[in-house]
Amino acid sequence: MKLLKVYISVFCMCSLSVLLNSCDDFLKEEPLDMKSSDQFWKTKADAESGVNALYFGGVPYLHNTDVGGGWTPKATMWGGIVSGLYVDKRKDRTFTTASEGCNFNIESFDDIAMKYWHEFYKGISRANFVIANIPTMTGVLDEATINNYVAQGKFFRAYGYFWLVKEFGGVPYISEPYTSTEGMYKERLSAEEVYKKIEADLLDIVNGDALPNKTFYDNGCYVTRAMAQTLLAQVYLQWAGAPLNGGTDYYGKAAQMALKVINDSPHELIHPNGTTDDLSSAYNVIKTTKSSAEIIYAKEYNYSDYSVGNSYACRSIGADAFQWGVFHPGGDVLYNAYLPCDMLLNSYDPADIRGHEKQFFFREYTDAAGGTHTLNNAGNWAWFDENALISGHDGDYNMPVFRFAEVLLIAAEGLARTGHEDNAVGGAKYYLNQVRKRAGLMDETATGDNLVQAILTERLHELPLEFKIWDDIRRTRLYPEASTETGKLKWTALSSAQIQNKPDGSTRAGAIPEYALLWPIPLDEIQANPALEGHQNPGWN
Known part of the structure; x- marks a missing residue:
C-alpha cells in the first residue's frame, strides 16, 4: 500500500500549485513555490508527483472538507443532512439550521456550494494537467506508464464531473489545463452533455488495458480497472433516474458494467456465506481492513x-x-x-x-x-x-468509497428494473440475496416494484455511513418511510413523504422542494464568469 502518495502530495502541491490550478478563483491555491510550467513535466519524479496529487484534492478531499472550519459536518455528509435521515447534533452552522428549518435559500447554501464547486474543479484541473502533459514525456516514461498515468487522470476527471453534474446539473466543461485567463470562461453544458463526456472518459479506460485488473490494495492503492468500472456503473445508475430519466437502457448499462466487476475482477465479499455479529464480523473487517478484496476504492x-x-x-x-x-x-x-x-x-x-x-x-x-x-x-x-x-x-x-457489496446491489437494481428478477445466476435476486445472506437474512422473494423497493432498502441498510442515500433520493425522487413490515422501508414520492428531522425530532410532509435536490451555482462564480450570468439553478434565485 502506498499511502505515501498522499503524504507526498501535500508537499508536491507546493511545486505544482502554479501548474495544477486554473487562474479562476474557484481553482485558486496559494503558490508556495514558483516552479514554472516549462520547468515541470521533465522528470519521472515530476510525473509521479502530478499523478499522486490526483488522490489529494478533488472528490477524495470531500472527506477532509467541512462547512466552515472547526468541528462541523464533512462535505461527504451534507446531502444526508439535507435529507433529514441524519442529524448534525452540534447545530452551530447556518447550513444545518437552514436545512432543518426548510429554509432553502441561496444565502444559507451558497458557502457550501462554493466549497463543492472549488474542490471538484481543483481536482479536474489537476487531472487535465496529467492528461495533457504525461503523453509528452516519451523520453522519460515508457508507453505503458504513460498510458496508465493518463488513465488515472481520466478516472479522476470523470469522477470530478460526475459529482459536479449530480450536485449542480449542467456545468462548464473544461478539458484542457489553463495557463492563462484566455478562453477560460465557459458556458454551462447540459447535464446530458456532461454525462456523455464522463462516459467517454470512462469507456476509454475500461475498454483499454492501461489499468490493472487487481484489487485496490494489491495495486498499491492506485486506480484499477474495477474502480473505473464501478464508477461507470454508478454513472449509468444515476443517469437512468431523475432528472435525465435515461430509463431502461441505462439501468441495463449499469447492470452490465456492475457484472463486469462481479464476473471478471478479483473482488469479493468478506464472509460471503454469512458472518458473525461480534468484533470479527465482516462489517468490523470492512472498518479496519487495509487489504480486503471487498474494498474497491478507499480514502487512505x-x-x-x-x-x-x-x-x-x-x-x-x-x-x-x-x-x-x-x-x-x-x-x-x-x-x-x-x-x-x-x-x-x-x-x-x-x-x-x-x-x-x-x-x-x-x-x-x-x-x-x-x-x-x-x-x-x-x-x-x-x-x-x-x-x-x-x-x-x-x-x-481508511474510509470505504466503493465496495463490492454496492456493486452487487447496482447489478440487482439494474436487472430488476429491466425485467430480470430471477434468483438464479444472472437475475436481480441472485445478487441482492448475496448481500442479505451475509447479513443473516432470508432470501428476498418480492417481485416488481416491491423488489425495487427491497433493493433500495438494502442499499440504505448496507451503506448507511457511506453517503449514498442523497444520490438515491435524487435519482428516484423517493424517500424512505417507516413500514409496518419488519426489516422493510416504504419508499414514498418525495413531494409527499414524511421527511425526518424537519426540525430535529419532528417530521414534515413534503419538506424538501424539488429544486433543493441541486445546489445553487455559487454566486462568486456567477459574478466571475459572464457566461453564467442569468443561469442560476431554478428555485435559488
Missing part, C-alpha cells in the same frame, strides 16, 4: 506513520461521552455530526447483523477498567476509533 489514512489522519472518529459519538473521562480527542470535541434518525435505526430486521451492537452503530462502550458506559444517542461504530480518541489524535482507518 495513516496517522501513525505519516500524520495523515482520519478525523471521522470525533464525529462518531455524542458529547455525553466526555463525562466518562476516557476520551481526549484532537481538538477536545466529540459530537454526532451525522447521527442516523431513529426511523432508520429501527428499520433493521432483528435478525439483521448490521443493526446489531458494534456493527455499524453502537450504544455501549466498555473501558479498559471494565466500566460500561451508555450513550444518550447511538454512535457510528463504523467510524469509532478507540485508540485515536483515547490518545487525542486522528485515526488510521
